[in-house]
Amino acid sequence: MHTRLYRHGVLEKEGFPIEEVSDHVGDPENTVWFDLCSPAPEDLAAIGRELGLHELAVEDVFGGPQRPKVDIYDNHLFIAVYGVHVTGDRFDPVEVDVFVTANALVTVRESDRFDIGAVTRRWDAASRLAGHGVTFLLHGLLDYVADTQFDLVQDLDAQVEALEESLFEGNVRDGRELQRTMYVLRKNATRLRKIASPMREMLGTLLRRDQDLVADPVMVPYYEDVYDHVLRTTEWVGEIRDMLANVRETRLSQQGFRLNEIMKRVTSWAAVIAVPTMITGFYGQNVPYPGSGQPWGFWFSTALVAVTSVALYAVFKKKDWL
Known part of the structure; x- marks a missing residue:
């Protein structure tokens, strides 16, 4: 009170x-x-x-x-x-x-x-x-x-x-x-x-x-x-x-911008992985390809995988996609 x-x-x-x-x-x-x-x-x-x-x-x-x-x-x-x-x-x-x-x-x-x-x-x-x-x-x-x-x-x-x-x-x-x-x-x-x-x-x-x-x-x-x-x-x-x-x-x-950045990076890595997968997939078929059954064919395909992967990585990095 x-x-x-x-x-x-x-x-x-x-x-x-x-x-x-x-x-x-x-x-x-x-x-x-x-x-x-x-x-x-x-x-x-x-x-x-x-x-x-x-x-x-x-x-x-x-x-x-x-x-x-x-x-x-x-x-x-x-x-x-x-x-x-x-x-x-x-x-x-x-x-x-x-x-x-x-x-x-x-x-x-x-x-x-x-x-x-x-x-x-x-x-x-x-x-x-x-x-x-x-x-x-x-x-x-x-x-x-x-x-x-x-x-x-x-x-x-x-x-x-x-x-x-x-x-x-x-x-x-x-x-x-x-x-x-x-x-x-x-x-x-x-x-x-x-x-x-x-x-x-x-x-x-x-x-x-x-x-x-x-x-x-x-x-x-x-x-x-x-x-x-x-x-x-x-x-x-x-x-x-x-x-x-x-x-x-x-x-x-x-959040939308970050999601776009994440999707861009995921897509770029998927592209980098897709090329080696495609090359090795061709050589795994029962169809003769250049170097099929030959030692140099193995080295050729390996070099192709490495070169294309590095090239894609360099291009995507330059574009700031990775």
């Missing part, structure tokens, strides 16, 4: 029991934040009644994964965003639902894999803006989510560039490993795109001038900065998907 109380832009209290929230919310000079991690439905319903949250918004928390969005109700906003938990080379989205009232911010985390401590540290680092109340708290949360996604897309881009360079190295990695790496990168890029792209629309709604809960003119440039990060992340993810498609096409072209 995480709780904070701000009064006139100053952090006065934190870590207090959630039962005290109703006492603090009643004062419009206070700004209250509290965090719930995997709450029981009845607990969130009780809080919803206390803060006057719409029943549909409360149901959305337990209604399965939500698309990143913002829903506007009479006295509050409901926002769904996603952090990303990285396990090895796998991206796991973690849903965070947010209720925004006039002087309270409620965060409901799907699990503790979302680092809420990083959000509080961001608030503390920008405490000079705390006087803007809920607008300040919401910005810190969204800024952390957007920056985390931006950092991940930077890391993805570096991995894809390294993958591109490895395609033309002398020691090309194992084909199965390369295929798995491309699959993981494309899957992570797709997951990141699904949670980053809808945030553009969500932030666009928050920046609209016709809603009052997040209409602080001082904070608007900060929200526009978050919007810019989200826009860059979305565009960058699209570029990464294109890069991965190019890597796949390049890899297929390399």
Whole structure:
């Protein structure tokens, strides 16, 4: 359980029991934040009644994964965003639902894999803006989510560039490993795109001038900065998907070229072997050929085999077929 109380832009209290929230919310000079991690439905319903949250918004928390969005109700906003938990080379989205009232911010985390401590540290680092109340708290949360996604897309881009360079190295990695790496990168890029792209629309709604809960003119440039990060992340993810498609096409072209090289060499060796086979086959028939039954015939056929084989090998080598 995480709780904070701000009064006139100053952090006065934190870590207090959630039962005290109703006492603090009643004062419009206070700004209250509290965090719930995997709450029981009845607990969130009780809080919803206390803060006057719409029943549909409360149901959305337990209604399965939500698309990143913002829903506007009479006295509050409901926002769904996603952090990303990285396990090895796998991206796991973690849903965070947010209720925004006039002087309270409620965060409901799907699990503790979302680092809420990083959000509080961001608030503390920008405490000079705390006087803007809920607008300040919401910005810190969204800024952390957007920056985390931006950092991940930077890391993805570096991995894809390294993958591109490895395609033309002398020691090309194992084909199965390369295929798995491309699959993981494309899957992570797709997951990141699904949670980053809808945030553009969500932030666009928050920046609209016709809603009052997040209409602080001082904070608007900060929200526009978050919007810019989200826009860059979305565009960058699209570029990464294109890069991965190019890597796949390049890899297929390399495999086709290598297959042609192998077939060319196999065919050349088959031609080299075919001539001696033909000559010795002629001399093995019951038909008299020059030198048949004579010692010089053996040496003649042997010399013919050697000369033609060396000649074919030299011609194919010159053409780079061997």
